[in-house]
Amino acid sequence: MSSSSDASGADGHRRVVVSTRNRGKLAEIQAALDFPGWEFAAAPDLGDWVEPEETGETFLENARIKARAAHERFGTAALADDSGLEVDALGGEPGVYSSRYAGPEATDDDNNRQLLAALANVPLDQRAARFRSVVVFVDAEGIETVVEGTCEGHIGTEPRGTGGFGYDPLFLPDAVTDRTMAELEMAEKNAISHRGAALRALHDALARQRA
Secondary structure, three states: HHHHHHOOOOOOOEEEEEEOHHHHHHHHHHHHOOOOOEEEEEHHHOOOOOOOOOOOHHHHHHHHHHHHHHHHHOOOOOEEEEEEEEEHHHOOOOOOHHHHOOOOOOHHHHHHHHHHHHHOOOOOOOOEEEEEEEEEOOOOOOOEEEEEEEEEEEEOOOOOOOOOOOOOOEEEOOOOOOOOHHHHHHHHHHHHHHHHHHHHHHHHHHHHHHO
């Protein structure tokens, strides 16, 4: 990686601002990008942070909006991801609208009910779907690294499991036999998840740049 990408603070550590309020996501990012001396901070914890409006039509556009906003506000390296569920029988929906599929104030349960209703007449063997995550990393000088990860599977007919969040209780990953994402242990989920795949790809890309 160029010297700009290794820019450090006065304490000799490199800060990366992550545009998220999700503590679990922040911890996953910290674990995946375990470069010596790197420190991660959630943008809302740094004060005077206004969440940018996600006006993009793709995961990449929304991730870029969030990463650029954090980079410009704090003047340091920044990272953001955007992710969601794509269902083939629904033409890729809910896609970028995954978190608000049933409306702007929708809960996870609301979204799951909406998805089941949309697939009510679709047989199980035609419910192919995937989780997709796009991660944008912006270094201290504004140079981007973009990666993505997917997790293939299909949508079940009823929610199962109490772990995870979002559509996890309905999503049956191809890599696991007859269990939803919400029925997996955290380590199992991280090993096959879309965000885990994207973060591993980012780690590899940044490691090559640092070499």
